[in-house]
Amino acid sequence: MPPIPLTRRAMIRAGAAGLALGGMGLTRPAAAQVPVALQLSWLHSVQFAGSYIAQDRGWWREAGLDVTLLQGGPNAPVEPPVVAGTALIGISAADYAAAAVAQGAPFRIIGVAMQKNPFAIASLPDNPVRTPADLPGKRIGMAVANTPVLQALCTLNDIDIADIQIVPTQYSAQPLLAGEVDCLLCWETDLPVAMETEGVQARTMLLADHGYVLHSQTYIATNDSLANRRAELVALLGGEVRGWDAYRADTDAAAELTVRMFPDAGLDPETQRLQARRQVPLMFSDLTDAQGFGWWSEESVEATIRTLSLMGRTVTPDLWDRSILEAIHG
Amino acid sequence: MTPAARWTGPAALLVLWQGLALAGGGWLLAGPSEVAGWLWSNPGLTTRAVAVTLANATCGFVLGNGAAIGLAVIAALWPRAQNLVAGLALVVFCLPLIATGPILRVLMGPGEGPQIVLAALAVYYTTLIPMLAGLRAIPSAWLDLVQSYGRGRWAELVHVRARASLPYLLAGLQISAPAAILGAMVGEFTGAERGLGVLTIRFTRDLDIPALWSMGVVAAGLSIAVYAAIGWAGRRVLPGTPPVILAPPRLIRGSPARRLADTALLAAAALTLWWAGIELLGLNPFFVKRPPDVAAAFFGSPDTRAALLDAAAKTLALAVPGYLAGLALGAGLAVLLSLRPGLAGLMVPLAVALRSIPIVTTAPLVVMLLGRGAAGTVTLVALMVFFPTFVACQQGLRQAPGPILDLFRSHASGPGRQMLHVRIPAMLPALFASARMSVPAAILAATVAEWLATGRGLGNLMALSASVSDYTMLWLAMVAVTLISAMIYGGIAWAERRVLLVMAPEQVRP
Numbered sequence: 001m002p003p004i005p006l007t008r009r010a011m012i013r014a015g016a017a018g019l020a021l022g023g024m025g026l027t028r029p030a031a032a033q034v035p036v037a038l039q040l041s042w043l044h045s046v047q048f049a050g051s052y053i054a055q056d057r058g059w060w061r062e063a064g065l066d067v068t069l070l071q072g073g074p075n076a077p078v079e080p081p082v083v084a085g086t087a088l089i090g091i092s093a094a095d096y097a098a099a100a101v102a103q104g105a106p107f108r109i110i111g112v113a114m115q116k117n118p119f120a121i122a123s124l125p126d127n128p129v130r131t132p133a134d135l136p137g138k139r140i141g142m143a144v145a146n147t148p149v150l151q152a153l154c155t156l157n158d159i160d161i162a163d164i165q166i167v168p169t170q171y172s173a174q175p176l177l178a179g180e181v182d183c184l185l186c187w188e189t190d191l192p193v194a195m196e197t198e199g200v201q202a203r204t205m206l207l208a209d210h211g212y213v214l215h216s217q218t219y220i221a222t223n224d225s226l227a228n229r230r231a232e233l234v235a236l237l238g239g240e241v242r243g244w245d246a247y248r249a250d251t252d253a254a255a256e257l258t259v260r261m262f263p264d265a266g267l268d269p270e271t272q273r274l275q276a277r278r279q280v281p282l283m284f285s286d287l288t289d290a291q292g293f294g295w296w297s298e299e300s301v302e303a304t305i306r307t308l309s310l311m312g313r314t315v316t317p318d319l320w321d322r323s324i325l326e327a328i329h330g
Numbered sequence: 331m332t333p334a335a336r337w338t339g340p341a342a343l344l345v346l347w348q349g350l351a352l353a354g355g356g357w358l359l360a361g362p363s364e365v366a367g368w369l370w371s372n373p374g375l376t377t378r379a380v381a382v383t384l385a386n387a388t389c390g391f392v393l394g395n396g397a398a399i400g401l402a403v404i405a406a407l408w409p410r411a412q413n414l415v416a417g418l419a420l421v422v423f424c425l426p427l428i429a430t431g432p433i434l435r436v437l438m439g440p441g442e443g444p445q446i447v448l449a450a451l452a453v454y455y456t457t458l459i460p461m462l463a464g465l466r467a468i469p470s471a472w473l474d475l476v477q478s479y480g481r482g483r484w485a486e487l488v489h490v491r492a493r494a495s496l497p498y499l500l501a502g503l504q505i506s507a508p509a510a511i512l513g514a515m516v517g518e519f520t521g522a523e524r525g526l527g528v529l530t531i532r533f534t535r536d537l538d539i540p541a542l543w544s545m546g547v548v549a550a551g552l553s554i555a556v557y558a559a560i561g562w563a564g565r566r567v568l569p570g571t572p573p574v575i576l577a578p579p580r581l582i583r584g585s586p587a588r589r590l591a592d593t594a595l596l597a598a599a600a601l602t603l604w605w606a607g608i609e610l611l612g613l614n615p616f617f618v619k620r621p622p623d624v625a626a627a628f629f630g631s632p633d634t635r636a637a638l639l640d641a642a643a644k645t646l647a648l649a650v651p652g653y654l655a656g657l658a659l660g661a662g663l664a665v666l667l668s669l670r671p672g673l674a675g676l677m678v679p680l681a682v683a684l685r686s687i688p689i690v691t692t693a694p695l696v697v698m699l700l701g702r703g704a705a706g707t708v709t710l711v712a713l714m715v716f717f718p719t720f721v722a723c724q725q726g727l728r729q730a731p732g733p734i735l736d737l738f739r740s741h742a743s744g745p746g747r748q749m750l751h752v753r754i755p756a757m758l759p760a761l762f763a764s765a766r767m768s769v770p771a772a773i774l775a776a777t778v779a780e781w782l783a784t785g786r787g788l789g790n791l792m793a794l795s796a797s798v799s800d801y802t803m804l805w806l807a808m809v810a811v812t813l814i815s816a817m818i819y820g821g822i823a824w825a826e827r828r829v830l831l832v833m834a835p836e837q838v839r840p
Contacts, residue, residue: 037440043532044523070440074531074782075428076521079799080436080617100799105616144785145794168785173537174358194537264378264524266532266541 033066036232038240039087041217042072044262046276047189048091049254050113052261054243063235079105082220088229089236093117094215094304095148098313108226108321111219111237111294113244116208116282118216119149122192123183124176128203132156132210136163141181144168149207150185152310156211176202188282193274208282213303215296217283226321238328241293248284251276292329296320360543368540369548375529376548383525384552386442387514390449394510395503398454402461406491407483416462417596418603423455424770424815427516428781428792429808435520436617445517445525452513453506456767457499464498465491500564505718507560508553512689515549516778526552619805627802634803637791642810645787648704649776652711653768659712660719661761668727668753669745689714689775693782707779714775715768719761726760727753755833762826769819773811 040048051069054060060067070087072078079100082090092100094109101107121140123129129138132153142150147166154161169175169184173191176184177200184191188204195202208214219240221233247254255272288295301317308315344362351361360368369376401419405412427448434444468490476486518527526549533541601621608618615623627634667673693710700706730753738748780789788807795803 043528068440071521071523073519073521073528075431075516075519075793075796077432077436077617077796080432080614080801081439083616084436084614086436086439096798103616103799103801105799144790145797170534170783170785172534177537178358190535191537194535198537264375264382264528266375266379266529268536268538271536 033061033064034232035066035068036089036236037068037070037081037087038236039070039078039081039090040072041078041091041093044069044071044258044265045267046251046255046258046272047217047279049251049258049276050240050244050247052243052257053246053254054239056257056261057243057246059242060235060239063239065232065235065239067236067239079107079220082107082222085222088221088225088232090220091217092220094218094319095308095311095313097218097220098308098315098319101315101319102313106223107220107319108223109215109218109319110221110226110233110321110324111240112215112296112300113217113219113240113294114215114279114282115285115288115296115300116206116216117212117214118187118189118279118282119207119212120186120188120192120204121183121207122173122176122186122195122202122204125201125203127182129183129205130203131205132159135159135183138182139165139167139180140183140185141167141169141175142185143171146185148311149212152307153207153210153212155310156307173198173200173202189275189278193271193278196274197268197271212307213300214307215300215304219294221324226323230324230327233324234327237294237324241328244283244293247276248280251280292325294325295329296322358539360540364540365544365547368544372541372544376544379524379526379529380548380552383445383511383514383518383527383549386445386517386525387449387510389442389446390451390513391453391507391510393446394450394452394454395457395506397450398457398461398502399499401454401458402465402495403487405462406465406487412462413592414596414599416458417592418599419455419458420816420819421596421600421812422451424773424812424819425451426777426788426792426808426811427452427513427774428777428789429796429804429811431516431520432796433617433804434517437611437613440521442522444520445514445522448517449510449513452509452516455770456506456509457502459767460498460502461495464495467498468494497564497568500560500568504557504560504564505721507556511549511553511556616799617801619802623802624805624809627806634806638803638806638810641786641788641791641807642814645773645776645780645789646814648707648779648787649711649772651704652708652776653715653772655708656712656715656768656772657719657761657765660716660764661723661757663716664720664723664727664757665749665754667724669749689778693775693779696779707776707784710779711772711775714771718768718771719764722760722764723757726757729760730756758833759830762822762830766819766822766826769822770815773815777811 038051040051042048048069055067055069070081078090078092079096081087083100083105089110091113093114097107097109121129121135129135135154136159140150144166150164150166151161153159154164167175167181169181171186171191173184173186173195175181177195177198186192188206192202192204219237225233252273255269255276258272258276259267259269284293287297298317301320305315305317348361348363351359351364398419401415405415430451431444431448434447438444438447465487472490473486476490479485515525515527515530518525519531522528526545530542530545530549533545605621608620628638629635689710696706696710696713700709730748734752735748738752743751777787777789777792780787781793782789784790788811792804792807792811795801795807
């Protein structure tokens, strides 16, 4: 084999290319305001449109915050960035927050975005699931991980879960459309919307209408932040409250803003508009009309604790802390 | 191959694909015409996603291969360190991406960090192993010459070993290029803002089948392009074909006592790095677990142990058949094409395409097509193992010594006999090398299918543990996956030595 020229010049060239690559991404403008991060629980979509409105209209900037919105994803950690202090507030559901607390995370729930739990059972009109009593004998497609959810629904409605055939599926509407299952356990706001966009009108039954009370899309913060960073918590959550009030006033505008802010997210405008409308009854109620966005009642805390106990999780009302919301709405 | 024959294969595949799409249709399969239509109407979105994923994959490729070259050089300068370096490198390579992803995200925060690191982790091992072999692939007379000039190991490395290793390095770089894209895409699942992986998740949920298949096609096209580009660059730099990646098992050798001591040293080094790394970086015990935490969970809690062992059994029940099928298919196809070269035009592009499509895109598609039973997962694992085995075996078959083939021909032995008695024995070292290297890939494929599609086994256990903050279980599963991969690797290395001592003794002599 003839020798291969390994000249100094070639090496220097390669090294310079490497340095140039390494140098990218080091520049970051200095921020005059307090930098804080909000950890979202899923990919950017209209699910978090209230935050985008607050960001877009500069409400956080006015309050002295430079807010970064951290996207979630199928393999993204949500609670750890809050524990580690990377994010000041995280968006988690009461069951995940309770699980993290059981593992030693020092969390409190400081706001509830989804008063009604978004879990639903979607079916097709010619073989509908209208009430839990329709479930026995059906094949339900769901992630095995969500078995405690179905178990809680069955216990609340005196149904034997053994009468339902659980088919483990990926989180997609495809098994229902292909006839592999009779119904799906999914969120009211995603797979049914995907089917509607594809021209299939699915029927949905909200678990929340059948006793499954569990706060979802809850804002979590650590005890340490509640003790030492109250002003920032009030400013961050205050922006959320303003953002979601504006969202409710015009959901189409919120969907349009979402698509515009995240051109690389592959968002379909029609899907976002439909999802934005479907979220409203889950997030707003007479209670929030009276007390303000994010508020919760003592009864719903008790009911959430009851649902969690059916799922094998023991929590106390101490998990909830309303002092930040009181400061905002006070 | 004539130009016409070269294009017949891909063209036939396109026609077959379109036919299947027209026949199978709704909610499953988008044909080439739909994919082309979608790409035509979304050029900006596609280009930006490709740019981000490719940039991260490139950074990871450079970092990972840089690390591999550095480690190989260390091993060449201090041969005593070689067992430890190769062993630790194997341990790190066996870490499951599903578990390392979220942990890296917490450690590195927002940005491109996890995507780049996962890409680097996905590539370095397939470069390190051929590099280690290449640095040794020299006639001892050259080393004698260096020594007779009174020069040391450094001069030996610069003047002799570096040049000898270049063909091996290029072969390693070529194999690792598609893996970098896969690593970057898995990294995007941990909360990246943009890229092909992010779009794949979005379109799966939205049930946008043409968009989903377009992502698969783009990712596969990208992988094939970088694979071909490095192959082309390699042929420009080097005369002749790159060598087959023959790295005889180096992991642990010598007497049983020596092997035991080396294994213990490796385990101690891995545990020390793990524990000391946590203490030095001051990481939060909520999501970072130390060796005693993990040991206490395994030995102290029967429920945890039962859940882990049950998941591991489910994963292995599908990973092992898929792995064996992939090896058999790869070796079998190589043998078939060697006997019937005319089929190569059809099979080679298909083989490259199947292997290059990043598994995170293929997993949902294969499971959609084959269902959620065992078939989907077994097929995915087999696909992952098939291509490297096929390439290695093809090169191995060409290593058959000419004089022996001449002897067979002079006795009027047909191609079948030559295959059985000369070519297949000559292929065995390559088959074994590929079998060893494919172990972590097979486990990766099985766990990814479980995580994204079937919801069972270790893949699901890791994803679920992370979502309910059960980080002790996540670390325990990570240790289990790593141990299982390393033990299977060791078992194959053991079998390899036994077989090669008889069939190809020149490969295993020190």
